[in-house]
Amino acid sequence: MQNENPIRDLQHIPTELLPLMNALCEVGTELARTIQRGPLGGALAASVGENLGGDTQKALDVMADDAFAEKLKTADVRWYASEEQDDVVELDPNGRFALAIDPLDGSSNIDVNVSIGTIFSIFDAKEDGNASFLRPASEQIGGGYIIYGPQTMLVVTFGKGTQEYLLDPDSKQFVLVEEAVKVPETSREFAINASNYRHWPKPIRAYIDDCLAGEDGPREGNFNMRWVASLVAETHRILTRGGVFLYPGDSRKGYERGRLRMIYECAPIGFVIEQAGGSATDAQDPILSKTADKLHARTPFVFGSKDKVSRVAAYHDLPEQEVNALFGNRGLFRA
Numbered sequence: 198m199q200n201e202n203p204i205r206d207l208q209h210i211p212t213e214l215l216p217l218m219n220a221l222c223e224v225g226t227e228l229a230r231t232i233q234r235g236p237l238g239g240a241l242a243a244s245v246g247e248n249l250g251g252d253t254q255k256a257l258d259v260m261a262d263d264a265f266a267e268k269l270k271t272a273d274v275r276w277y278a279s280e281e282q283d284d285v286v287e288l289d290p291n292g293r294f295a296l297a298i299d300p301l302d303g304s305s306n307i308d309v310n311v312s313i314g315t316i317f318s319i320f321d322a323k324e325d326g327n328a329s330f331l332r333p334a335s336e337q338i339g340g341g342y343i344i345y346g347p348q349t350m351l352v353v354t355f356g357k358g359t360q361e362y363l364l365d366p367d368s369k370q371f372v373l374v375e376e377a378v379k380v381p382e383t384s385r386e387f388a389i390n391a392s393n394y395r396h397w398p399k400p401i402r403a404y405i406d407d408c409l410a411g412e413d414g415p416r417e418g419n420f421n422m423r424w425v426a427s428l429v430a431e432t433h434r435i436l437t438r439g440g441v442f443l444y445p446g447d448s449r450k451g452y453e454r455g456r457l458r459m460i461y462e463c464a465p466i467g468f469v470i471e472q473a474g475g476s477a478t479d480a481q482d483p484i485l486s487k488t489a490d491k492l493h494a495r496t497p498f499v500f501g502s503k504d505k506v507s508r509v510a511a512y513h514d515l516p517e518q519e520v521n522a523l524f525g526n527r528g529l530f531r532a
């Protein structure tokens with residue numbers, strides 16, 4: 198049964214965005230139930246096609262996209278841009294907002310019962326659908342994600358800090374649990390898909406080499422590594438525990454600009470992280486200063502605790518011989 202008030206605590210949600218946020222939360226609650234029922238290794242994870250980015254679409258990707266597009270028709274949304282659709286779709290010609298969405302993030306984790314999510318970004322609608330999204334990420338008026346994990350949570354910013362809401366399984370309402378999330382500054386964790394090491398650019402290799410060298414290296418301390426392969430799960434860990442996430446561009450065909458999509462993955466996660474006191478870049482420049490040149494554009498992405506993100510950028514400014522040096526001879530950075 199549908200809840201009249203999908204969100205219980207409304208003080209941080211701009212009034213004009215309430216129909217949109219309610220719609221996202223209603224679908225999110227339904228998706229959480231669907232995921233809990235499964236079967237995760239069966240029907241929900243079955244491959245059903247391919248999207249424009251060349252990713253295999255799972256049944257749950259398509260189910261989630263259909264459900265959000267349908268519910269958002271009556272939520273003041275004019276333009277809808279989804280990972281699962283080639284082009285921008287007009288939902289309501291009178292709608293005031295433009296919403297970009299990764300309906301189901303972390304699809305490769307559906308069958309293994311690991312946290313997955315929905316990522317969304319909100320802009321004021323322009324007359325033109327594409328122009329509503331192909332603009333600086335700093336023009337977002339809202340952004341966030343719903344994580345379907347041991348707990349279902351909504352994490353969102355409207356430019357005044359980052360808030361966290363927990364889906365209460367009894368009342369089926371999202372309840373405010375944290376009004377001002379802060380990325381912890383000290384953490385010795387990094388997250389990267391290390392199987393791509395040989396494809397990375399030299400500054401990224403050098404940064405990771407120095408982390409791996411631990412106490413014996415220039416950082417003079419040991420690090421821990423995590424890779425969930427769900428952007429929402431990595432974001433949630435970094436918001437809770439700090440650290441740094443890297444998905445750089447690399448030399449594989451099609452990965453020159455990394456894997457993650459600017460408009461409905463990196464821009465909203467970058468907004469959430471910056472509003473929580475962290476940093477987000479394309480490895481060098483702030484992600485919020487960037488404008489995608491097409492709807493499904495990819496971008497290298499680095500985010501997390503401020504000092505770690507700026508250190509990654511600094512490795513890109515090192516002279517060639519310093520990047521090439523073995524960690525033992527790269528004396529520039531100290532922990």
Ligand SMILES: O=P(O)(O)OC[C@H]1O[C@](O)(COP(=O)(O)O)[C@@H](O)[C@@H]1O
Nearest residue numbers: 299301302303304305390426427428
């Ligand atoms: O499999 P890889 O190359 O490590 O990539 C993992 C990344 O891909 C993603 O799953 C991409 O998102 P989708 O599942 O929405 O396509 C991210 O959540 C994750 O960070």
Ligand SMILES: [Mg+2]
Nearest residue numbers: 299302303462
């Ligand atoms: Mg994704």
Ligand SMILES: [Mg+2]
Nearest residue numbers: 280299301302
């Ligand atoms: Mg997805």
